[in-house]
Amino acid sequence: MARDTDGERTPLLNSASSQGLALAQSVGTLLTNWWLWELIEACTSIIALAVIVVILIIYDGSSLPDWPSVFTINSVISFLSTISKLSIVAATSAAVSQCKWLWYRQAEPRRLQDLQLFDDASRGPWGAVQLLFSLRARHLAFIGAVVVVLANFFDPFVQQVVAYRSRSVPSGKAPxxxxxxxxxxxxxxxxxxxxxxxxxxxxxxxxxxxxxxxxxxxxxxxxxxxxxxxxxxxxxxxxxxxxxxxxxxxxxxxxxxxxxxxxxxxxxxxxxxxxxxxxxxxxxxxxxxxxxxxxxxxxxxxxxxxxxxxxxxxxxxxxxxxxxxxxxxxxxxxxxxxxxxxxxxxxxxxxxxxxxxxxxxxxxxxxxxxxxxxxxxxxxxxxxxxxxxxxxxxxxxxxxxxxxxxxxxxxxxxxxxxxxxxxxxxxxxxxxxxxxxxxxxxxxxxxxxxxxTYVHVRWAWLAFPAALILLASCFIVGVILETSYRDILVWKSSNIALLFHGRSLRLSRPNEKPVNKLSAMTSRATNIKARLVDSDTEGWKLDQDE
Known part of the structure; x- marks a missing residue:
């Protein structure tokens, strides 16, 4: 590393280091406080499915490709479909978590139990099924829960796309x-x-x-x-x-x-x-x-x-x-x-x-x-x-x-x-x-x-994965627009946001200004220590260590 005579970094390296740090902080803030990460995941899902389609177009009706033995068309498509599924489910889960803040932003008070329903729905299909029966199509989150449930059928449908059939082809010396x-x-x-x-x-x-x-x-x-x-x-x-x-x-x-x-x-x-x-x-x-x-x-x-x-x-x-x-x-x-x-x-x-x-x-x-x-x-x-x-x-x-x-x-x-x-x-x-x-x-x-043996593509089986990604993408865009329209901050699945903004909780010191953005809350939470204690008067509490 280049240093000056006093052992300090040169002004040029100092400037470059500062700019790199500032850029990293900006990207990190954008990922935390906005939907950049979810949009990247949704795009990744779409791109992975598009790559699958391109591969199928290339090899549809052709003989088995001469690939290394560790690779087959099925294994490549399975790998890409896994990426596509995980990406769209992760983005959808984040949007479902954001829906709980939209749910409690409405005029009438909501049951505190619903908080757990939204949290479970963002974690897996069973929680999503419970949320479906609870919301009954009364909220945007219903679509997200449908996507989380149907995502379990993503892989079986993709696996049915490629079939291997036999045909007769000219070969050898003319009879x-x-x-x-x-x-x-x-x-x-x-x-x-x-x-x-x-x-x-x-x-x-x-x-x-x-x-x-x-x-x-x-x-x-x-x-x-x-x-x-x-x-x-x-x-x-x-x-x-x-x-x-x-x-x-x-x-x-x-x-x-x-x-x-x-x-x-x-x-x-x-x-x-x-x-x-x-x-x-x-x-x-x-x-x-x-x-x-x-x-x-x-x-x-x-x-x-x-x-x-x-x-x-x-x-x-x-x-x-x-x-x-x-x-x-x-x-x-x-x-x-x-x-x-x-x-x-x-x-x-x-x-x-x-x-x-x-x-x-x-x-x-x-x-x-x-x-x-x-x-x-x-x-x-x-x-x-x-x-x-x-x-x-x-x-x-x-x-x-x-x-x-x-x-x-x-x-x-x-x-x-x-x-x-x-x-x-x-x-x-x-x-x-x-x-x-x-x-x-x-x-x-x-x-x-x-x-x-040749590759036969049954295109109809791709309709379900494509429709699911389309539905999920529309849901994510809808949550983004609804969040912006209701002027709600992007907190998604953060538990820190819940702790900072519950009225019965006091995680801020008297001389500290309240924070709302998730990145700011995360930064402040790094300096706050707490422990779970059991008192005779209040029972179990998450107690802040002064």
């Missing part, structure tokens, strides 16, 4: 799903096969026919690293199907009310009792005549009820080459796909020497300038021959057993929904075509999804 622009029968070594159905297509046919759950959609070849992926608008060469019910065209020959012959003119025939199926590649329905280019067209006549020869079901189905547009997804490792739309060229015909070309309009495939879809004539001829042979046959069951010309006939007979089974067959065959590496199209790429 792949097969598609194809070309179908050509090939061996396992990749060599073209002459007029022979390749084994992969045969497997697709048998899988589709024998799949009792009709779940060929899940068999599409794909890669999905996360177990949850999606693809949209995947166009590929495909096999489509359409079936029509032609049961109304079944003719019956009956004797004595019992039918012994069921047949379709120029089509399959059943004789004897039920429990039979007969399938052939005859063309019956005019609805399917225009559908090309055909893979297979067949008619099946069934009579499943052995004891009822009148039972009959006739279905004709057409399977044909088409261009399919699919949407596909993998959820929890299980693949699904759905046909959005299909396109076919009814003017195209299969030829033994020329490949089948399918060139859909750009409006369908959104692939302008791409190479057209193609089915080689050898593969088309081989598949047509194999399908015609496979879906021609008969069989049935009776009391002694069953006999079918092929397992395919038994599968068609056992199908609970033959139309759905043929649709499943078409899907399985399509999967086989798409699974071939045609060296033209390559796979379709989609999006891999992973689960992410």
């Amino acid at each position: 792949e799903i097969v598609k194809s622009r070309v179908y050509a029968a090939r061996s396992d070594e990749g060599l073209p096969l002459p007029s022979v159905v390749d084994l992969s297509m045969k497997a697709g046919i048998y899988n589709g026919v024998f799949d009792i759950k009709d779940n060929a959609d899940s068999g599409i070849s794909h890669t999905c690293s996360t177990g949850n992926c999606s693809w949209r608008d995947v166009s590929s060469l495909a096999i489509c199907s359409r079936c029509v019910d032609i049961t109304s065209q079944v003719e019956k020959e009956c004797t004595d009310g019992k039918c012994h012959l069921l047949y379709i003119p120029n089509g399959p025939t059943l004789s004897g009792l039920g429990g039979q199926i007969n399938s052939s590649t005859t063309n019956i329905s005019s609805e399917l005549q225009s559908i090309e280019p055909s893979v297979l067209r067949f008619t099946s006549l069934l009579s499943k009820k052995v004891s009822d020869p009148n039972d009959a079901l006739a279905i004709e189905c057409s399977m044909f080459y088409c261009i399919g547009r699919y949407t596909a997804s993998v959820k929890d490792g299980i693949a699904e796909q759905r046909l959005l739309a299909s396109w076919r060229n009814d003017s195209a015909r299969l030829d033994t020497k020329t490949d089948l070309i399918l060139n859909p309009p750009t409006s369908f495939s959104n692939e302008s300038g791409a190479e057209p879809y193609r089915v080689t004539h050898l593969a088309a001829h081989a598949l047509n021959s194999f399908m015609s042979e496979t879906f021609t046959g008969s069989g049935g069951i009776n009391n002694s057993g069953s006999a079918f010309s092929s397992d395919v006939m038994q599968a068609l007979y056992d199908a609970s929904n033959l139309t759905r089974r043929i649709e499943n067959l078409a899907t399985s065959m399509t999967n086989s075509i798409r699974g071939q590496d045609d060296n033209v199209s390559g796979p379709a790429y989609g999006t891999a999804w992973t689960s992410e």
